[in-house]
Every structure is written in C-alpha cells, then in structure tokens.
Amino acid sequence: MKGLHVSIIGAGLGGLCLAQGLQRAGIAFDVFERDARPDSRAQGYRIRIDADGQRALSACLPPGLDVLFRHSCAVAASAGSFFDTGLRPTRGRPAPGWRRTVDEAGAPAGGDLSAHRQTLREILLCGIESRVHFGKSYLRHAPMGQGGLRVAFDDGTALATSVLVGADGVHSPVRAQLAPAAAPEDTGAVCFYGRSAAMPALRRDAGAAGEALCQGTSVIFADGFAAILDPMRFREPLPQLAARLAPGCRLGAVEDYFYWAVIGPRARVGPADAEATPARRFAQVAGLVADWHPALRTVFDQTDPRSIAMLPVRSARQPALWPAGEATLLGDAAHAMSPAGGVGANTALQDAAELAACLAAVAGGYQALPAALGRYEAGMRERAAAALEASAAAAARLAAAMDAADAA
Known part of the structure; x- marks a missing residue:
C-alpha cells in the first residue's frame, strides 16, 4: 500500500514501541501526545x-x-521475599507470569527485567524525536471520502492519515469515540507509588533487615492492604552507558533508589484524592505504615513527597469492541487492567509489536489494510482476555493474602 501513514495518539510505552516498529519497517508515522514534555508528570x-x-x-x-x-x-x-509488617518471612507466591531475574543463589536467571520507566521511555524516543509531537491533544476523527481518516486536534489543526491508533491510556479519548460503552470500571482499589532515597541509610543503619530489603523485591502483607518494595540499583551511570552502547541516545542520570507501591481498597488505604497536595499524600501513606518495622518505615520516611502519585485502580471486564475500520486501539485504551499481575504494560508492548508486524504486511503488499487490522484486533483481544483473567486472578490472590494478614 503506497503512501501508508499511521497517526498514533499517546506517547506512552505502547505508542512509542509501535512507532519504533513502524520506523524499523519503513512506514511513515506521527505520534501526538497531549503532555507538553516527556517528563510533564509522574508516570x-x-x-x-x-x-x-x-x-x-x-x-x-x-x-x-x-x-x-x-x-x-x-x-x-x-x-x-514475602514479609509481614514486622519483616518476618511469611507465605506468599508471585503471580504465575513472574520469572525471577536471579535464582535462589543470586545467579542470573534470564527472567523479568526491572526498568526505570522514564529511562525506557527515553530509549523508545531515540531516533524518532522529530516524529513525536508534544502538546497535541486529540479531539476527534472522521472518515474521508476516498479512504483514510481526518484527525482533528484541539488547537484547531487537522491531518489526513491512513490509520489512527489510540494508545492514549485508561482514559482514552479515541476509545471514547470508537467504543463509548467500553470505559474500564473503578475496582474500588487505590494504588500509591513513590520513589525513596533510603538505600544508603538502610545499609548503614538497619543491619541485616536493611540489607535484606536492598537485595530484591519485597512484598509486604499488611492488615487489609499490601506494599511492594523494589531496590533499583544500576550497573553504571546511565548517561555513560548510553554513550558506550548507543552513541547518540541521551539518557538522564538516575541515582539508585527504592521503588514502592501500596495497593488496597479505599476503605482501608483512604480516599483517592486527585487534588491532594504532596504533603497530604505523604501523610496518608505515613499513617498506613506508622507501626511497621523501622527498616520499612525508613523506606517511606525518605520518600520525596513530590514523587508520590496516586491512581484509582480501573479494569475492563473484557477487551473493548468497536466497529471495523481504519481506527484501532492498543494497551490500556483497549484493555485496562489491575497492576496486581504486572502484565498491563507487557500486554501493551505485545500489542505494539503485533500491530507493527500487521502494518508491515500492508506496506509490503502482502495483505490489505482491513484484513491486517482485523488480524491484529482478533489476536489482541485473545491475548488481552487472557491477560485480564491473569490480572484479576493476581488481584484476588493479593486480596486473599491481605485478608489473611488482617486476620492474623
């Protein structure tokens, strides 16, 4: 298909992964992101x-x-490891899809990788910066008489494109036009996450308990909610790493840190107030962990309040359905799910790779556009249905573990 052009709404991980796949296939594209800059907000x-x-x-x-x-x-x-709030080992098991990065002896196991989200986004932006347009908010789209779509933005501009891809997240405006009844539901759970500079203090002052927390992922089962703590320790300064492995790709410096997340029902962790100040969110989380082991409290106490973000947990019952055409969806726009299973972002990346492959078949003349998009959407929905089921099961197991901790 000559003149194939893809417009991607949303410069998150899924949208940028698709853009990289299209660039690799030689397909023209543009990415439009409503945020003013890549680092406009905590993600x-x-x-x-x-x-x-x-x-x-x-x-x-x-x-x-x-x-x-x-x-x-x-x-x-x-x-x-799995612990209670006193840092005593407790029974627990990871989601079935979790593959260990290291084995029990600490040797590399070729499993899951822990990426700093902003660093991964910077890598996904490398080489396509001129095709990613920030400060551009999608407004609507409409079919054109000779095929293709006209995409309008809220600044009064518009463009013609062959394919429109909504990669614009859980609140997707593209999905709102394609499938207005498919908005994900509020599960009643809330997730707080933040970034802590506690690693040096834990190693210096917290003895064996602090050193254990610095070694790998810790899941803490509390009374009615849970927390995940993950030490992020990097091999070498990221700017130097980029200069050595991919000259021309600039990565921002990131100091070693603790990632943490707290997840539980609103009735236990408190309201999801989107307008709360950083100090208010810090106080809310500090109240939840006030009687925890001192080493755990150190992680939360040394969190920059400005780094704390909150989101209500939303999930789709099933992948969205929309009429066949030249507009499609990927990632959370099509199948938002709980973070409990850790599969949402990975499913979005799979969507991106599969859609890029389908569009490459169109560009190469091997398949017509309607058939290629239909093939992508059928595979995406099958994959997403399995991911939604796995995510729901992981959330149920986490809830059961929290209930057990509450009863102990």
Whole structure:
C-alpha cells in the first residue's frame, strides 16, 4: 500500500514501541501526545518487563537500543521475599507470569527485567524525536471520502492519515469515540507509588533487615492492604552507558533508589484524592505504615513527597469492541487492567509489536489494510482476555493474602 501513514495518539510505552516498529519497517508515522514534555508528570518508576515484553521490544527497537534497554535495567541480587509488617518471612507466591531475574543463589536467571520507566521511555524516543509531537491533544476523527481518516486536534489543526491508533491510556479519548460503552470500571482499589532515597541509610543503619530489603523485591502483607518494595540499583551511570552502547541516545542520570507501591481498597488505604497536595499524600501513606518495622518505615520516611502519585485502580471486564475500520486501539485504551499481575504494560508492548508486524504486511503488499487490522484486533483481544483473567486472578490472590494478614 503506497503512501501508508499511521497517526498514533499517546506517547506512552505502547505508542512509542509501535512507532519504533513502524520506523524499523519503513512506514511513515506521527505520534501526538497531549503532555507538553516527556517528563510533564509522574508516570511511575520501576516497571517489570517480562519475557513477552522483552520479545516485543526486541522486535521493534533497533538492535543497539535493545541492548541499551537490557543493560539499563536494575540489577537484583536475590529472587525476592514475602514479609509481614514486622519483616518476618511469611507465605506468599508471585503471580504465575513472574520469572525471577536471579535464582535462589543470586545467579542470573534470564527472567523479568526491572526498568526505570522514564529511562525506557527515553530509549523508545531515540531516533524518532522529530516524529513525536508534544502538546497535541486529540479531539476527534472522521472518515474521508476516498479512504483514510481526518484527525482533528484541539488547537484547531487537522491531518489526513491512513490509520489512527489510540494508545492514549485508561482514559482514552479515541476509545471514547470508537467504543463509548467500553470505559474500564473503578475496582474500588487505590494504588500509591513513590520513589525513596533510603538505600544508603538502610545499609548503614538497619543491619541485616536493611540489607535484606536492598537485595530484591519485597512484598509486604499488611492488615487489609499490601506494599511492594523494589531496590533499583544500576550497573553504571546511565548517561555513560548510553554513550558506550548507543552513541547518540541521551539518557538522564538516575541515582539508585527504592521503588514502592501500596495497593488496597479505599476503605482501608483512604480516599483517592486527585487534588491532594504532596504533603497530604505523604501523610496518608505515613499513617498506613506508622507501626511497621523501622527498616520499612525508613523506606517511606525518605520518600520525596513530590514523587508520590496516586491512581484509582480501573479494569475492563473484557477487551473493548468497536466497529471495523481504519481506527484501532492498543494497551490500556483497549484493555485496562489491575497492576496486581504486572502484565498491563507487557500486554501493551505485545500489542505494539503485533500491530507493527500487521502494518508491515500492508506496506509490503502482502495483505490489505482491513484484513491486517482485523488480524491484529482478533489476536489482541485473545491475548488481552487472557491477560485480564491473569490480572484479576493476581488481584484476588493479593486480596486473599491481605485478608489473611488482617486476620492474623
């Protein structure tokens, strides 16, 4: 298909992964992001990339950037542990899809990778910066008489495109037009996450307990909610790493840190107030952990209040359905899910790689556009249905563990 052009709404991980895949296939594209800059707002810190997500990134990124991604991830020294709030080992098991980064002896196991989200986003932006347009908010789209779509933005501009992809997240305006009844539901749970500079203090002052927390992922089961703590320790300064492995790709400096997340029902962790000040959010989380082991409290006490973000947990019952056409969806726009299973971002990356492959078949003249988009959407919905089921099961197991902690 000559003149194929893809417009991607949303410069998150899924949208940028798709853009890299299209660039690799030689397909024209533009990405439109409503945020003014890549770092306009906090969008999370540590993100676990499983084997499926790693394969998707390898399929879309140039080899040099794929190598940079893998080496930019944090280094783990243990397989992770489960504790109660007194840091006593307790029974627990990871989600079935979790593959350990290291084995019980601390040797590399080739499993999941822990990436700093902003670093991964910087890698995904490398080489396509001129095609990513910030400060552009999608307004609507409409079919054109000779095929293709007209996409309008809220600044009064518009463009013609062959394919429109909504990669614009859980509150997707593209989905709102394509499938207005498919908005994900509020589960009643809330997730807080933040970034702590506690690693030096834990190693210096907290003895064996602090050292254990610094070795790998810790899941803490509290009375009615849970927390995840993950030490993010990097091999070498990221700017130097980029200069060595992918000259021309600039990465921001990131000091070693603790990622933490607290998840539980609103009735237990408190209201999800989007307008709360950083100090108010800090106080809310501090109140939840006030009687925890001192080493755990150190992690939360040394969190910059400005780093704390909150989101209500929303999940779709099933992947969104919309009429066949030249507009489609990927990632949370199509199948938002609970973070409990750690599969949402990885499913979005898989969507991106599969859609890029389908569009490459169109560009190469091997398949017509309607058939290619239909093939992508059928595979996406099958994959997403399994991911939604796995995510719901992980959330149920986490809730059961929290209930058990509450009863203890």
